[in-house]
Amino acid sequence: xxxxxxxxxxxxxxxxxxxxxxxxxxxxxxxxxxxxxxxxxxxxxxxxxxxxxxxxxxxxxxxxxxxxxxxxxxxxxxxxxxxxxxxxxxxxxxxx
Numbered sequence: 001x002x003x004x005x006x007x008x009x010x011x012x013x014x015x016x017x018x019x020x021x022x023x024x025x026x027x028x029x030x031x032x033x034x035x036x037x038x039x040x041x042x043x044x045x046x047x048x049x050x051x052x053x054x055x056x057x058x059x060x061x062x063x064x065x066x067x068x069x070x071x072x073x074x075x076x077x078x079x080x081x082x083x084x085x086x087x088x089x090x091x092x093x094x095x096x
Contacts, residue, residue: 018073020064026080027063031056033087038094 036052043051063080070076 015073015076016068019067019070019076022070022073022076022080023064023067026077026084027060027067028056029084030063030080030087031060033084033091035087035091035094038091 036055037048040048067076067080070079
């Protein structure tokens with residue numbers, strides 16, 4: 001095994017900063033989306049608001065964890081940004 005190959009195997013994964021920032025920033029957008037509130041009009045208002053509030057951390061941390069599975073930072077930004085746009089469009093189109 002060559003020396004360059006062993007050094008490459010010991011370095012941290014490429015793009016971890018871009019992946020982490022994508023998960024932190026765009027994951028928060030997905031976690032704080034009003035999509036859950038828009039899709040559950042039959043629930044009582046107070047219960048719906050509480051449930052939506054308590055869903056933010058699990059959704060945000062799940063997106064953050066999954067963001068490290070992308071091959072690169074730019075791909076994470078592209079996919080999570082697209083998901084944010086879809087959620088925003090869906091929330092805008094669902095009648096309240």
